[in-house]
Amino acid sequence: MTAVETRRVKVLSANIQAGSSTRRYSDYVTRSWSHALPTGGKRTSLDSIASMAGEHDIVGLQEADPGSLRSGFTNQTHYLAEQGGFDYWSHQPNRNMGGVASSANGLLSKLEPVEVSDHALPGRISGRGVLLARFGGGDDGLVVAVAHLSLGANSRRAQLSFIAELLSAHPHAVLMGDFNCLPDRPEMDLLYSRTHLRPPAFCVPTFPSWRPLRAIDHILVSESLSANDARAIPAAFSDHLALAISVDVPTRALA
Numbered sequence: 001m002t003a004v005e006t007r008r009v010k011v012l013s014a015n016i017q018a019g020s021s022t023r024r025y026s027d028y029v030t031r032s033w034s035h036a037l038p039t040g041g042k043r044t045s046l047d048s049i050a051s052m053a054g055e056h057d058i059v060g061l062q063e064a065d066p067g068s069l070r071s072g073f074t075n076q077t078h079y080l081a082e083q084g085g086f087d088y089w090s091h092q093p094n095r096n097m098g099g100v101a102s103s104a105n106g107l108l109s110k111l112e113p114v115e116v117s118d119h120a121l122p123g124r125i126s127g128r129g130v131l132l133a134r135f136g137g138g139d140d141g142l143v144v145a146v147a148h149l150s151l152g153a154n155s156r157r158a159q160l161s162f163i164a165e166l167l168s169a170h171p172h173a174v175l176m177g178d179f180n181c182l183p184d185r186p187e188m189d190l191l192y193s194r195t196h197l198r199p200p201a202f203c204v205p206t207f208p209s210w211r212p213l214r215a216i217d218h219i220l221v222s223e224s225l226s227a228n229d230a231r232a233i234p235a236a237f238s239d240h241l242a243l244a245i246s247v248d249v250p251t252r253a254l255a
Contacts, residue, residue: 006226006248009111012056013176013219014235014242015148018065018103019045019076021237022209045236046076050083052233053108056244059086060131060146060176061106063238066093068102077106086110092118092131094148105131105146105177111254114141121147122162123155130163135254142253143170147177156180157187164194171196172253176219178240183218196222202230206241209234217243225249 019042053059061080065071081089086108093104107116113133121128130147147163149156156179167173175197181188183199191197197220205212212232217240221227226248232241 005251007251007254009058009247009249010056010244011144011174011176011219011247012053012059012233012242012244013062013146013178013217014049014053014059015062015178015217015238015240016045016049016076016235017063017238017240018042018070019049019236021045022239042071045238046079047083048236050080052235052242053080054084054086057110058144058174059084059106059108060144061091061104061108062146062148062178064091064104064106066091066102066104077104077108080106081108084108088112090116090131090133092129094127094129103127105129105148107131107133107144107146109133111135119162119166121149122158123150124152125150125155128155128159130166132166136252137255139169140171140253142249143167143173145173145175145177147175147179149177149179149181151180153181153185153187156185157190160187160190161194164190167191167195167197171222171224172249173197173222174219174225174247176243178216179218180216182215183220191220196224198223200230201227204230204232204243206232206243208239209237209241212241217241219243219245221245221247
């Protein structure tokens with residue numbers, strides 16, 4: 001049997017909390033102003049995140065501000081792309097709270113995607129989405145999806161069903177993001193049973209960042225891909241740790 005030629009791709013998923021700082025539960029109250037005002041060292045935090053992100057090939061972002069008051073009208077995904085040395089970037093604004101605060105999924109890549117699309121996710125409360133990028137040609141190409149799922153199990157079930165339909169036909173897929181649930185929750189079976197994605201080999205706690213106890217941020221890969229070196233990394237002072245893995249992808253899936 002001929003060995004399949006692969007390329008190692010370094011992947012990172014990070015909920016960056018719009019560059020805000022949360023180092024303890026009480027900060028959600030005492031520092032709530034930082035979620036509405038362009039202060040609190042957000043630019044310093046973004047520079048730190050850009051340095052971390054720049055060591056990877058493909059990065060999925062959650063809670064990146066697309067340019068509202070709290071970010072000083074800075075598109076944080078674009079800023080991180082420039083500072084981190086990424087030639088390709090895209091974002092999907094999901095929630096706009098009167099121009100004071102906005103939130104988006106983001107994609108940073110050193111590999112050129114052939115197509116990027118965004119899709120609104122179902123749920124009891126609107127404002128969630130999945131960002132989808134295709135690399136390589138044909139059905140055999142690599143597909144990378146970035147999502148931020150709801151807190152409620154019923155909404156997550158609907159969202160995961162939607163994502164499963166998007167990814168079902170793709171043998172080489174990566175789905176990453178803030179799932180707001182553990183990988184063995186019943187609703188996650190929708191992914192494992194309807195797509196080529198498999199449960200993570202290692203559960204890496206990412207939340208809360210100051211005392212990580214829960215593995216709710218995930219990078220899921222297809223059974224055809226080999227994933228290694230799963231690890232959590234501080235994303236400046238976000239309330240989530242970032243999650244990084246290395247994925248061995250067939251070179252034909254990137255061509």
